[in-house]
Every structure is written in structure tokens, then in C-alpha cells.
Amino acid sequence: MNEKVNLWKPEYMLDIDIIDEQHKGFFDLCLKSAMVCESARNKPVKLSDVIRLIYDMRGYAFRHFFTEEALLLKYAYPKIYGHMSQHDIFLRTLQEFTAELHVELAKAEKAGPEGFLACANHINGYLTTWWGEHILNTDQDYARFMRGQKGHAAKD
Ligand SMILES: [Fe+2]
Ligand SMILES: [Fe+2]
Numbered sequence: 001m002n003e004k005v006n007l008w009k010p011e012y013m014l015d016i017d018i019i020d021e022q023h024k025g026f027f028d029l030c031l032k033s034a035m036v037c038e039s040a041r042n043k044p045v046k047l048s049d050v051i052r053l054i055y056d057m058r059g060y061a062f063r064h065f066f067t068e069e070a071l072l073l074k075y076a077y078p079k080i081y082g083h084m085s086q087h088d089i090f091l092r093t094l095q096e097f098t099a100e101l102h103v104e105l106a107k108a109e110k111a112g113p114e115g116f117l118a119c120a121n122h123i124n125g126y127l128t129t130w131w132g133e134h135i136l137n138t139d140q141d142y143a144r145f146m147r148g149q150k151g152h153a154a155k156d
Helices: 017-039 047-074 080-111 114-148
Strands: none
Touching: 017 047, 017 114, 047 080, 047 114, 080 114
């Protein structure tokens, strides 16, 4: 996989600087994760690196959702509850994935890393897709709301 690949797309831009930076950062983690999985085809991959990436994603998601929800609260976004629920679902799914990874990691000691890496690949695909769709469908909605708010600058 080419290092220059960028999973972020211009249509993800919300024009809210801190949020756009955080969204890009998560895609960078997804790309890093995809590259670790890809490299496993040619050379042994350090399982601890894959685990580290998952935990980085988890921390990143927590921080981003905290930032975003504080903004929704500040602007009294009317759909805040539904939006927070979507974040909760993501975190719950990530928690389930992490548990699956631990099971595969235990198996990998005897059976090799194939199952673990397949699991990591699947998780990575899910996270990347979820992140992109959530930005396009849900985050863009609050960005439009904020732009429509009289007296509030969108760049916060
Ligand atoms: Fe969101
Ligand atoms: Fe977001």
C-alpha cells in the first residue's frame, strides 16, 4: 500500500477546524492500521503493534467524541441525543472488536497470526467505513445547523 494514500476526502470537510483535524487524524490511524495488516503478507507482523493501533483508535475516538459533543451542547444542537447515541454505538462496537481481538491473539500463539490479522483487517474496514459515513451523514448535519445559526461563526 502506498504511503501517500489518504483516506480523508474533501466532502468530509465540516469547516470547523478542530473537528476536521480530528477527523483526519482518525483516518491516518485507519491507514496506519491497514498498512500493518498489508505488510503481514510479506513479513511477520508484531502483534503488539496491531493491538497498539486498536488502543490508539479507542483513545482517539473517546477524545474526538468528547470534543464534538461539547460543541453540540454549546450550540444547543436539537439532535444531540441521537448523535451521542451513534457515538455510543461506535464505542460499544469497538469494545466488542477489542474483545474479539484478544481471543484471536490468544489463539495466534499456537495457530499463527492469520486469524488475528483477518480479524484486525475486518475491524479496520468497519471502522474506516463507519467513520466516513458518520461524518457525511451525521456530522455534516450539525455543521449545517451551526452554519445556519445567526451570530455564530462556523470556525470555532
Ligand atoms: Fe459525530
Ligand atoms: Fe465527528
